[in-house]
Amino acid sequence: MLHRVFFVCLFLALCSAASSLSCNWMDHKFRQFSKNSLDLIDTMANNSTSTTGGAEEDDTVTFPSDLYSQARASAEDKLGFTVQVLEEVVRLFEADHSSASWQESTVENFLNIVTRQAEGLRSCIGAHIHTKKNKKLHMYFKRLSHHVLENKASFSIDLSNDNTHIHLVIIIGLIIEHQINSSLQGHSAEAWELIRKEIKTHLLRTDQLVSSLLTTN
Secondary structure (H helix, E strand, O other), X not given: OHHXXXXXXXXXXXXXXXXXXXXXHHHHHHHHHHHHHHHHHHHHHXXXXXXXXXXXXXXXXXXXXXXXXXXXXXXXXXXXXHHHHHHHHHHHHOOOOHHHOOOHHHHHHHHHHHHHHHHHHHHHHOOOOOOOOXXXXXXXXXXXXXXXXXXXXXXXXXXXXXXXHXXXXXXXXXXXXXXXXXXXXXXXXXXXXXXXXXXXXXXXXHHXXXXXXXXXX
């Protein structure tokens, strides 16, 4: 009987130790990784030759501040939400960004850091805890990609006068030119700069979210 009690106590002690170790990465490495990702996304701005001074406000998708507020229910919710944000960011930046005039090595380093952030925080949640994906957050990133990247690559033409046949020829020419440019250049530099600014805001918000859980100061 005493042996059984001893093994039960030992098992509970090991579980407790494993639980604390599972967040060791968050307590000791998160701040450095978060700082590195923010530094790299700022470097991408410094390397960029594009400006968005004349961009319309509706070129951006409304930032999902309400989703960040809803993610404060529990520590697992915060970490699960942050992991999803980071994974969505990686997926977004893996698209063709050749027109963004960023150094490829900087983008690769950024994606590597963000991926390791997501993996590290996921290890803190634990494999036995299932975190449900936030559908609204996923749809936000899909809208961001579609609305900013695809709309920036679109074009329009005025058909207000009577020279319809001339405009049809122009339209066909523009369609061909647009398809060629899209295949060669990817999305516009201005669109990627809007994306970069939006993602920096996400990185700052996720930093605040996870920092509220840290046990080391």
